[in-house]
Amino acid sequence: MPDRPTTPQRVAVIGGGVNDEHDVSLASAAAVTRAVRALGAEAVPLTIDRDGSWRTTDGAPLTPSDVVALLTSCDVAFAALHGVNGEDGAVAGFLSMIGLPLAGSPVRAGALGIDKWVTKTLAEAIGIPTTPAVLVPAGAAVGPAPFVPPFVVKPTTAGSSNGVSVVRSPDGYPTAIDHARAAGGDTLVEAFVTGREVDVAVFRHHDGTLRTGAALEIGVADGELFDRAQKYDGTARFTVPAVLDDEELDALVRAAHTLYDTLGCSGVARFDFFLTTDGIVLNEVNTSPGFTEQSQVPRMFAAVGLPYVELVEALIAATPSLGAGSGR
Numbered sequence: 001m002p003d004r005p006t007t008p009q010r011v012a013v014i015g016g017g018v019n020d021e022h023d024v025s026l027a028s029a030a031a032v033t034r035a036v037r038a039l040g041a042e043a044v045p046l047t048i049d050r051d052g053s054w055r056t057t058d059g060a061p062l063t064p065s066d067v068v069a070l071l072t073s074c075d076v077a078f079a080a081l082h083g084v085n086g087e088d089g090a091v092a093g094f095l096s097m098i099g100l101p102l103a104g105s106p107v108r109a110g111a112l113g114i115d116k117w118v119t120k121t122l123a124e125a126i127g128i129p130t131t132p133a134v135l136v137p138a139g140a141a142v143g144p145a146p147f148v149p150p151f152v153v154k155p156t157t158a159g160s161s162n163g164v165s166v167v168r169s170p171d172g173y174p175t176a177i178d179h180a181r182a183a184g185g186d187t188l189v190e191a192f193v194t195g196r197e198v199d200v201a202v203f204r205h206h207d208g209t210l211r212t213g214a215a216l217e218i219g220v221a222d223g224e225l226f227d228r229a230q231k232y233d234g235t236a237r238f239t240v241p242a243v244l245d246d247e248e249l250d251a252l253v254r255a256a257h258t259l260y261d262t263l264g265c266s267g268v269a270r271f272d273f274f275l276t277t278d279g280i281v282l283n284e285v286n287t288s289p290g291f292t293e294q295s296q297v298p299r300m301f302a303a304v305g306l307p308y309v310e311l312v313e314a315l316i317a318a319t320p321s322l323g324a325g326s327g328r
């Protein structure tokens, strides 16, 4: 096993972002900052405001050249950015161009994983089932409903359940498309999946092996969605570890590992599945998942003996190009 890398001295922690998950990202970044400090390293917390401008998290505005100077004074970055203009490869591209290692996925994985349509196409190509879907590009005329209700309409690149709705009668279809389009870009219309929602989190350790958190089941009432309110008002019911038989767990973990490698992920990624009577169905992939202490991924790793601060330490240590990473 490669030597355990020492925690770098200066860690840039980036939060905020120009998208509908800005506030969630601020909470993730604050938690990562606390963990970096608990590890005895210097945290350099940076916030991207909603208008795209950068500042130090405690308030000082930064010009683009200030940002580059500050980032390049650090040894590694942890970008707790969720959604477009961040998780989608944007921050990975920026950091790689200025030579700062990122404890997270590179451009390609972020760009593929952010787009639910692309992710589905890839998953199907490697034999991981997804639910039937039709893409309605932004601006395209909306034809008749492609599925018999109930079905789901959602933006391809939003998060936090923004713009996601269940269409329960054909006349609800145009409203659902408007709702999805208001949250951004292209729209995906999907057959409704009836099943349990079970998520699996994976990261590649600095020793090159994949580490998997305990599977987590989200308690969602039949026919309903895991909506934004439940995600952030504390009413979400998580079961960690999810109660699964060996065959179910094995199928989920194998699919998550295959997806992690197919997308070319680094750092931690979360793979969200439905468990149906016909087997597993991939819902979506998050290459920069929610990362407060109470978020799913930290709870999944805490359940296998890796508490929050140690998880942050392990993710930083696994950063490719820090010396002992997997070098993907």
Ligand SMILES: Nc1ncnc2c1ncn2[C@@H]1O[C@H](COP(=O)(O)OP(=O)(O)O)[C@@H](O)[C@H]1O
Pocket: 131, 152, 154, 158, 159, 160, 161, 162, 164, 190, 191, 192, 193, 194, 197, 220, 224, 225, 226, 227, 272, 283, 284
């Ligand atoms: N095809 C589907 N069938 C049933 N429920 C769905 C489907 N797609 C999404 N959902 C529900 O909506 C929630 C949010 O959708 P998701 O695709 O995960 O978007 P987000 O990126 O906003 O989390 C899911 O957690 C699930 O509860």
Ligand SMILES: [Mg+2]
Pocket: 160, 161, 272, 284
């Ligand atoms: Mg989701």
